[in-house]
Amino acid sequence: MALSEVLAASAVETLRSRRLRGAQRAAGLVVVTARLIVEGLAEPDAPARTLAFRAQRTARRLLDLHGVDVRWAGPMPVAPAVLVTNHVSYLDPLVIASVAPCIAIAKQESRRWPLIGAGLRALGVVFVRRGNAHSGAVALRRAKRAVERGAMVLNFPEGTTGDGRALAPFCRGIFGLAALAGVPVVPAHLAYDDERVHWFGDQKFLPHYRTLCRTARIHARLRFGAPIAVHAGDDPREIAHRSRAVVAALDHA
Numbered sequence: 001m002a003l004s005e006v007l008a009a010s011a012v013e014t015l016r017s018r019r020l021r022g023a024q025r026a027a028g029l030v031v032v033t034a035r036l037i038v039e040g041l042a043e044p045d046a047p048a049r050t051l052a053f054r055a056q057r058t059a060r061r062l063l064d065l066h067g068v069d070v071r072w073a074g075p076m077p078v079a080p081a082v083l084v085t086n087h088v089s090y091l092d093p094l095v096i097a098s099v100a101p102c103i104a105i106a107k108q109e110s111r112r113w114p115l116i117g118a119g120l121r122a123l124g125v126v127f128v129r130r131g132n133a134h135s136g137a138v139a140l141r142r143a144k145r146a147v148e149r150g151a152m153v154l155n156f157p158e159g160t161t162g163d164g165r166a167l168a169p170f171c172r173g174i175f176g177l178a179a180l181a182g183v184p185v186v187p188a189h190l191a192y193d194d195e196r197v198h199w200f201g202d203q204k205f206l207p208h209y210r211t212l213c214r215t216a217r218i219h220a221r222l223r224f225g226a227p228i229a230v231h232a233g234d235d236p237r238e239i240a241h242r243s244r245a246v247v248a249a250l251d252h253a
Contacts, residue, residue: 022213028065032058033119040122048151049079051124052101058123059097067217072099074224074250077186079152081227082143082178084243085188086251087156088164089197090205091212092190095220102152105143105174107160108135113205130159140177147181157240161200164191167251170244176236184227187243189250193219223250 036058040046046054063070068091077083077100085096093104108129111117120127126142129135143153157170178185192198197218199208212218225246230239 018214021216022210025066025213026209029062030115032061032065033115036119036122037115040118046124048103048124048146048149049101052079052097052103052151055093055097055103055123056101058119059094063091063094063098066213067215068095068220069217070095070098070220070222072222072224073253074188075226076100077152077188077224077227080147080150080181080183081152081186082147082174082181082183083152083154083186083188084157084170084174084247085154085190086164086167086247087158087161088190089161089192089199091192091197091218091220092156092161093154095190095222096154096188099222100152100224102154103143103146104154105139105156126153136173140173143174144177144181147177147183152186153177157243161198163200164195164198167244167248170240172236172240175230175239175243178230178239179232179234179236182230182232184229185239185243186227187225187246187250189223189225189247189253191221191251193221223253225250 039054083096083100083102085092093106096102097104103124103126105126105128106120108127110120111127126139128139146153155174157174158168159171162168175185194215196211196215228239228242228246
């Protein structure tokens with residue numbers, strides 16, 4: 001067999017292997033999410049801390065299923081707290097929750113995603129409609145109740161995903177919540193070894209997820225900073241500024 005034929009056969013086999021891997025992972029996502037929904041229906045009024053640990057178990061299953069390795073460093077966050085980090089992918093909440101049990105704040109659009117939206121609701125995810133003041137206020141009240149009941153709340157204060165190259169300004173809402181609740185803010189930074197993980201701009205979810213499913217291994221690096229003490233009356237803008245500076249510094253730590 002000529003070398004060109006060997007290379008062509010190898011390429012075909014590699015493509016088949018990637019497609020099979022992608023199909024198996026997508027099927028696994030459906031199974032895990034369906035079980036999560038059933039668990040949520042069986043315990044619809046689960047306490048906030050229970051939801052946070054449910055999120056941790058689910059995150060670990062999904063990351064293992066999709067070949068995502070997580071390495072983390074820094075002081076382990078302690079609940080109750082507000083956890084803030086940069087945002088580059090829909091994998092981010094899974095990576096963070098796999099290490100630190102938490103309840104995430106997510107965009108309202110994800111609530112309507114087929115199957116996944118129901119799974120997010122079973123995790124107690126707090127949904128917010130970006131740019132809508134009323135929705136933001138409702139989301140912050142729900143998040144405040146969660147931290148007051150001993151849970152950790154995860155927020156991405158940039159407000160949307162980016163390409164990982166620059167850190168956008170932080171919205172101040174979540175920092176006002178920390179001041180009202182009297183809980184610390186824990187800054188963190190996330191990075192991946194493969195830029196294909198980044199999901200931003202006008203990229204569609206399904207084509208991006210299909211590509212990610214076929215990737216053999218993904219390595220995530222998560223670093224926590226020291227908690228920032230927050231007190232009643234602290235200026236949310238100042239807390240946001242301090243937190244953003246720490247997150248940016250953690251990128252180079």
